[in-house]
Amino acid sequence: GESVGLHLPTLSVQEGDNSIINCAYSNSASDYFIWYKQESGKGPQFIIDIRSNMDKRQGQRVTVLLNKTVKHLSLQIAATQPGDSAVYFCAETSDSGAGSYQLTFGKGTKLSVIP
């Protein structure tokens, strides 16, 4: 079946550097994408979302890029801090009908920030 996945399972970055976490999706019907952050022992926390009619969306220190041509999603974190250390998940859904009630999650990328 179609799924959402990640290119890199682990990523180590120096504090202060920028981080880029990638995600590939295969469901061409997906039109809404979300990034979650999960700290150890906690539930996932919403970071940022993007609709398929957008290529880029910025938040505070985070930017999500969407390339529909190659079905690729990325999360960029500027000036990475130790508090950014966590597992990051992308998730996708379809905004039409029953699909909007179900999220499909990727496997996650563990981000480790080196002080």
Next chain:
Amino acid sequence: NAGVTQTPKFQVLKTGQSMTLQCAQDMNHEYMSWYRQDPGMGLRLIHYSVGAGITDQGEVPNGYNVSRSTTEDFPLRLLSAAPSQTSVYFCASSPDPGTIIYEQYFGPGTRLTVT
């Protein structure tokens, strides 16, 4: 507001036992869902509910039952526990899955071990 609460935090069951994982939210959210998270994998949707009295199956519903008698509560029942159900279970809620900002609030999780 307490947000999304889950009990218990940890549980050990023997194969064949039954139990109920509790989930409650005090944000008056219509949408609630249950996920399981296995090592090295993303979250997989078990069941969800779009309002009191309405439930539906997600990706991995077998072996689990849910009910939604009130807006606040969404318990997950394991009918006859199996070792394959060893996992971390997360409950989540959202005000309205049909809105553009699909922001789910996750509980802290229940770590279940079936021996």
